[in-house]
Amino acid sequence: MGLEAVLPADGFLTTQLRKVVNWSRRSSLWPMPFATACCGIELMATASSRYDLARFGAEVMRFSPRQSDLMIVAGRVSIKMLPVLQRIYLQMTEPKWVISMGACASTGGVFDNYAVVQGIDQFIPVDVYVPGCPPRPETLIEGIMAIQRIIDQDGLPPAGKRRPLQIAIEPTYNVRPQPVPLTVGHT
Numbered sequence: 109m110g111l112e113a114v115l116p117a118d119g120f121l122t123t124q125l126r127k128v129v130n131w132s133r134r135s136s137l138w139p140m141p142f143a144t145a146c147c148g149i150e151l152m153a154t155a156s157s158r159y160d161l162a163r164f165g166a167e168v169m170r171f172s173p174r175q176s177d178l179m180i181v182a183g184r185v186s187i188k189m190l191p192v193l194q195r196i197y198l199q200m201t202e203p204k205w206v207i208s209m210g211a212c213a214s215t216g217g218v219f220d221n222y223a224v225v226q227g228i229d230q231f232i233p234v235d236v237y238v239p240g241c242p243p244r245p246e247t248l249i250e251g252i253m254a255i256q257r258i259i260d261q262d263g264l265p266p267a268g269k270r271r272p273l274q275i276a277i278e279p280t281y282n283v284r285p286q287p288v289p290l291t292v293g294h295t
């Protein structure tokens with residue numbers, strides 16, 4: 109880890125147990141991917157070599173809720189699917205966090221109809237909202253880093269009733285103009 113290079117062979121460190129626990133917790137988030145649509149592809153891209161989520165210790169996607177502590181809901185959730193989402197959330201270990209990735213998970217997105225949940229935060233507590241349709245991997249990474257910062261500050265969920273942190277990530281890019289002016293019809 110590089111520490112051995114700066115410490116003498118018999119050196120030692122002192123710290124607080126709380127800081128070590130927080131450090132290990134923030135450095136080993138295990139995501140539970142609840143990817144239902146196109147945002148799921150960006151989630152896969154985030155974990156792949158170009159963006160390398162392993163740099164943040166969060167690359168170990170778990171498909172078993174009992175081994176996960178970070179749920180990433182990526183994509184729209186239908187009313188039929190909602191009981192599954194809730195059950196998986198309840199089965200995850202404490203302390204746990206939830207990221208709502210993309211417009212569909214946070215608001216229903218363009219699917220403003222009776223079959224799609226209009227925001228998962230109506231049914232499970234959401235800690236970080238990642239905007240976009242789809243969000244770029246950098247924005248999702250920013251959302252994961254927001255959770256890491258909360259853990260660093262002892263921001264563990266209190267025992268008992270779960271209170272969502274409700275952090276909204278700002279987009280990290282500027283919308284660029286069209287490279288070619290759009291024309292409609294014949295000129």
Ligand code: SF4
Nearest residue numbers: 146147210212241242
């Ligand atoms: S927010 Fe956009 S990219 Fe993500 S699931 Fe919805 S439609 Fe697809």
